[in-house]
Amino acid sequence: xxxxxxxxxxxxxxxxxxxxxxxxxxxxxxxxxxxxxxxxxxxxxxxxxxxxxxxxxxxxxxxxxxxxxxxxxxxxxxxxxxxxxxxxxxxxxxxxxxxxxxxxxxxxxxxxxxxxxxxxxxxxxxxxxxxxxxxxxxxxxxxxxxxxxxxxxxxx
Numbered sequence: 001x002x003x004x005x006x007x008x009x010x011x012x013x014x015x016x017x018x019x020x021x022x023x024x025x026x027x028x029x030x031x032x033x034x035x036x037x038x039x040x041x042x043x044x045x046x047x048x049x050x051x052x053x054x055x056x057x058x059x060x061x062x063x064x065x066x067x068x069x070x071x072x073x074x075x076x077x078x079x080x081x082x083x084x085x086x087x088x089x090x091x092x093x094x095x096x097x098x099x100x101x102x103x104x105x106x107x108x109x110x111x112x113x114x115x116x117x118x119x120x121x122x123x124x125x126x127x128x129x130x131x132x133x134x135x136x137x138x139x140x141x142x143x144x145x146x147x148x149x150x151x152x153x154x155x156x
Contacts, residue, residue: 004125009132013054016129019122020050023115032111034073042069054126055133063123070116077109 004012024046030039045062052058082104087097105113 004128009129009136012125012129012132016054016122016125017050019118019125020046020054023118023122024050026115026118032073032115033108034112038069038073042066045069054122055130059126066119070112070119074103074105074109074112074116077106077112078103079106079109080104 004015007015024043027034027039027042027046034042045065049059049062049066052062080103081101083099084102085095085097086100087095090096103109
């Protein structure tokens with residue numbers, strides 16, 4: 001993800017749209033073995049998100065729909081949980097970290113989790129895109145406010 005920080009606004013927008021296209025293609029292949037209704041819901045939401053744009057008014061609703069669908073589908077494919085240590089073993093103090101409960105997924109669940117991770121990458125790119133667009137608007141507003149303050153000072 002680090003490389004996207006270096007992209008221009010246009011290139012970042014393009015990569016975000018490409019990511020949505022690639023994810024849609026993967027969903028259509030249905031390697032995750034989704035039901036027809038889940039597949040239809042996910043495909044439709046991705047199409048709307050792609051056609052309206054990742055920053056459109058409809059985007060939040062479609063993102064929520066996709067996230068809810070994937071979370072529910074992965075939960076149905078969770079076989080159990082296993083504990084995994086996340087930390088380091090310090091020679092002086094012993095184990096430093098925490099134990100996480102990691103889901104054990106079926107084969108279908110692993111495929112769904114991969115789709116979810118790819119979607120989260122697209123969402124991270126979307127968040128960066130939104131921040132850059134907002135920054136551009138705010139900078140333009142500051143520039144306009146500064147110019148009007150200067151012209152007011154000159155008029156006085």
